[in-house]
Amino acid sequence: MRRDAQAQMSTTSSTREDSEVEDLFSDSLQSLYGYAPLTCSSAGSIFQYHLQEDHLRWQSVTRQGLLRLTKGEATSETDAIITLVTPMTESKNWSLHASSIWTSSLFLADHLRDLQIDQHIQAVKESGHANLRILELGTGAGLPSILIARCFDGVEVIASDYPDAKLIATLQSNVDTNVVATKCCVVPYAWGNDTSVFKRQTADPEETQDEHLMDVIIAADTLWDPEFHPTLLRTLQMLLRRSTDARVHLVAAIHTGRYTLQALIDSIDDYGLELEAALERHTSGDGEREWNADRAEQERRQWLIWMKIKWKRVP
Numbered sequence: 001m002r003r004d005a006q007a008q009m010s011t012t013s014s015t016r017e018d019s020e021v022e023d024l025f026s027d028s029l030q031s032l033y034g035y036a037p038l039t040c041s042s043a044g045s046i047f048q049y050h051l052q053e054d055h056l057r058w059q060s061v062t063r064q065g066l067l068r069l070t071k072g073e074a075t076s077e078t079d080a081i082i083t084l085v086t087p088m089t090e091s092k093n094w095s096l097h098a099s100s101i102w103t104s105s106l107f108l109a110d111h112l113r114d115l116q117i118d119q120h121i122q123a124v125k126e127s128g129h130a131n132l133r134i135l136e137l138g139t140g141a142g143l144p145s146i147l148i149a150r151c152f153d154g155v156e157v158i159a160s161d162y163p164d165a166k167l168i169a170t171l172q173s174n175v176d177t178n179v180v181a182t183k184c185c186v187v188p189y190a191w192g193n194d195t196s197v198f199k200r201q202t203a204d205p206e207e208t209q210d211e212h213l214m215d216v217i218i219a220a221d222t223l224w225d226p227e228f229h230p231t232l233l234r235t236l237q238m239l240l241r242r243s244t245d246a247r248v249h250l251v252a253a254i255h256t257g258r259y260t261l262q263a264l265i266d267s268i269d270d271y272g273l274e275l276e277a278a279l280e281r282h283t284s285g286d287g288e289r290e291w292n293a294d295r296a297e298q299e300r301r302q303w304l305i306w307m308k309i310k311w312k313r314v315p
């Protein structure tokens with residue numbers, strides 16, 4: 001089911017008066033001019049994400065084991081909501097843009113189905129591993145990571161972001177508040193650094209060399225600065241499991257700049273990776289088209305790119 005992301009944004013609740021004024025202003029612009037906001041919340045404000053039918057069904061199955069509940073049946077109102085505090089960062093780290101929840105993150109949450117987590121869990125079980133390892137890079141408030149942990153059993157989610165003390169404390173608190181800490185751990189990590197921080201906490205003795213690797217890596221709105229592309233791609237190269245099933249999903253708003261996004265696409269090959277698909281998707285959820293770096297720039301606030309990346313060759 002597709003969902004109107006902008007309609008969802010209008011259900012966002014914020015405790016701070018200034019962000020309420022901002023939201024009101026943004027809502028008016030949306031209805032008057034079709035203006036699409038790039039973020040859904042501001043630093044320190046509370047954001048509530050309402051789970052959709054798919055999420056509720058997965059969550060019910062996860063909670064009830066084999067007992068399959070009917071579509072959309074939730075056990076309580078709080079089960080149907082994820083409540084997040086939007087992080088603040090130390091002033092020296094404002095350039096990380098971690099103090100908002102961005103549209104790409106919301107879109108990823110709304111379209112979790114496209115990560116094909118069920119199939120990944122199945123493949124991982126067949127290959128003899130206990131859990132599917134999913135890493136989110138630059139998670140910010142943690143929405144996709146927390147949602148995945150809420151919806152699926154058989155997953156080990158790693159919500160990671162830059163080692164900024166304020167940011168990481170809020171992220172950890174969001175994980176705890178939404179009661180997913182047993183399936184979702186927070187790892188402070190600056191792209192390109194030593195990846196041993198991602199080693200499994202309970203190491204499987206048969207898997208000593210692969211303990212840090214991930215089956216799926218996701219990231220929302222992390223591509224705006226081309227200076228970060230080499231370290232981000234190097235991180236993917238270091239952390240993606242050497243398997244034909246392993247995938248990276250990068251979602252980014254096209255306001256990032258088409259040539260900036262194309263620059264990343266052009267360098268994927270240098271890291272032994274391959275672009276499997278690149279689709280432009282409308283933020284409303286209605287409409288998709290093939291990526292085209294030369295497309296005219298109008299309406300770029302309403303479109304995102306969703307890239308799917310895999311290994312070029314698996315040894």
Ligand SMILES: C[S@@+](CC[C@H](N)C(=O)[O-])C[C@H]1O[C@@H](n2cnc3c(N)ncnc32)[C@H](O)[C@@H]1O
Pocket residue numbers: 096097098100101102103104105106137138139140141161162163189190191219220221222228
């Ligand atoms: C635009 S925000 C997106 C946040 C979140 N994914 C969302 O969509 O709401 C970019 C995120 O990438 C993280 N980031 C940027 N540069 C980074 C780096 N070099 N290492 C680790 N994280 C980084 C920021 O801290 C921030 O959380």
